[in-house]
Amino acid sequence: MAKELEEEDPIKLAAFQAKIDAEIKIEPKDWMPEKYRIGLIRQMSQHAHSEVIGMQPEGNWVSRAPSLRAKKILMAKIQDEGGHGLYLYCATETLGTSRDEILENLHAGKAKYASVFNYPAPTWADMGAIGWLVDGAAIVNQVSLQKTSYGPYSRAMVRICKEESFHQRQGYEIMANMAKGSAAQHKMAQDALDRWWWPSLMMFGPHDSESAHTSQSMKWKIKRETNDSLRQQFIDKTVPQAELIGLKIPDDNLKLDSETGHYSHTDIDWDEFWNVIKGYGPCNKKRLDHHKKAHAEGQWVREAAIAYAKKQELKLKTA
């Protein structure tokens, strides 16, 4: 268990908070309270796992992409996601955990990943909806995290945001093209929007009042904006984009408040949210099983690479 805040050295703790208040980034070797370190490991590894697990619903469509152009784009996007997972794993390791430990926690179900990847992607339009909505929501969150107080996390976010803007645009392009296609294509796009809208809103997490970590995370500037405020930004950005391409957001209560400039909307089905988090979503088992299988099947590759590296070293010594 992490040391409680009351057990930390009060002088060091005050100096730490003063640094954060002055917008000075915390670096790996700096003193930090145990709870800051543990909280970051939890959040950053969850973020890394989300990138990696997020490759699965899309990987499913590589061999069935409708054109060579679409296929190349999809592969580039999936490769980016693998890369983003790696940036984040390395950044997490600077907090004193190991890559093996991070993966063990995922496989043991102790570490989570974004629940949104526990939904299936049954049609090509889902590739559009994932890019537009899921990546769109992730970008809103990640843009805010560029200013997070932990240096390595912040730098990884800057890099990721730079690379990810194409992800959302390629998804919106797919949706726009399908929406203006045949009636069947339009319907396919609309169905995908219907499927992904609510899970995308859920990506921002529970209401601020229900969020276990929000208040301390905000004080330490790990998080810079609350779940509800980020969710609202996403809705306000996305509704006009849907209207522009002639698709309808599946929420009859969506209304623009001309005074605040924000859309009001129906509340999320929180039972579904908690259900998927607890592991009962449509694909939870499938996603985790696949990751375990891929990891186990790579075991011989890791062993061979270690043996090869040792052999090379030996050659150098005897040469």
Add this chain to the structure above:
Amino acid sequence: MEDNQGILWEVFLQPKAGRPFKHVGSLHAYDKTMAMESARDLYTRRGEGNGIWIVKAEDIVASQPEDEASFFEPANDKVYRHPTFYTMPEGAKNI
């Protein structure tokens, strides 16, 4: 069973010829060749650089943040190392 993910390497990129190398991040790899190829795939997918340095993370010697104040202190009282310290005669040009 041993199941490690390779050792940690730090990656430095030169964005353009003639520019200094800058730290961009780290990666895991088992040997130099793999570290170099992974660095290319991970950090230069969009032409971010045309030169890569990789260094084993364990070989890097870093200053200690807790000693920061005393370690860098000697430079603090040497204002005469800066050009603005000197008084130039009125009207002096190109200096």
